[in-house]
Amino acid sequence: MSNASPFRKRTILVLIAVGVVAMLGFLLTATYGDRFERQRGNTPSPNSRYATGFHALYQLIERSGGDPWLSRGPDDRDDGLLILLPNVRTQPNELLEAMSSHDGPKLIILPKWVAAPQELRPSREERVAMVAPRVLQRLLSSVTRIEPHGEDADARLRYPSGLALRPFRTAEAMQAIEGENLVxxxxxPDGASVLAEVKGANTYILADPDFVNNLGMANRQNAQAAIALLRALDPDNAGVVAFDTMLPFGAGGRNIGQLMFEPPFAGVTIALLAAALLAGIATFTRFGPARREPRALAFGKRALIENIVSLARRAGRxxxxxxxxxxxxxxxxxRRLAMPRTLQGEALDAHLDSLQTATRYAATAAALREAKTETDLLRAAQHLDDWRKEVKA
Known part of the structure; x- marks a missing residue:
């Protein structure tokens, strides 16, 4: 009966690898699944490449020598301009919370379009409708009171602030706001603000996102005007811009899974995985094929002889x-040499010793009869068996 392992080594390795990959996939999905779900769709964000997204603005700042980054919360907001991107689902208290964690200048870019991916070309989006004025009023209710309305596409914009701004190009109907607390x-032309400052709040509101979103950045004039605008709003930290991602994607909740895969505990996770891998390798190399439990009463002549020897050893004989x-x-x-029956005892021993063999019979037989230990007995028996093989040959 074979003692070989019932599984092939390759099969075991494949099963272990599949199990590890499946476990890591489950952990990552359970840990970051809500974050992935929030980032799906065409919500305007610094990562979105749809027309209403702001990925082009992020790239423009970076390639023009600025230092943009994605801010996931109050802990990673330093000096510089904070760009807030609320959408139609954003609640007023969420906007206020995102603003309160930053002491520097803040730019709120209001939503303008309700858009959805095209059915035949999901990588592109189509406009469904403009955002209703009441939605914008509700959105900014925790910041200031506004009155949104539209402006003609051919309206000539004015820049009365004295800031080092460059003119934007307008191609479509614009969105503007009015309010007693706005500058x-x-x-x-009618005095409504496309870009306004909230009095005493170090906060700015861009009413029309088409000036700086991906659609607007396709125009060189708007790209140059956007860089000038960001520098004018924060001249002390020109080019240092943080894009808030809490409003487009949601802040999400920290869980134990995220603590496992993010600093400062990511090193502990890596160390534990390495220890588990080394333990698995040690286990795999230490233990060989599965050992079968021996029978209480073994089969065969060898087993019979072993039983006899065991009994003799226990009896001390x-x-x-x-x-x-x-x-x-x-x-x-x-019998083998057909010797006469009259040869007995010492005479027979003398005759056998006279045979021309490499092993002397008399000395070997005497050593076997006089052996005192099992080691001497086994050595002498092996020598006598060697003599027997010579005679048999």
């Missing part, structure tokens, strides 16, 4: 087996 920095084995070999040799 216009870019105004329409193993040394007496030397003389019996020597007599058995002598009787076998007498």
């Amino acid at each position: 216009g920095l870019i105004e329409a 193993t040394r007496e087996g030397g003389a019996a084995f020597a007599d058995a070999i002598r009787d076998w040799a007498a």
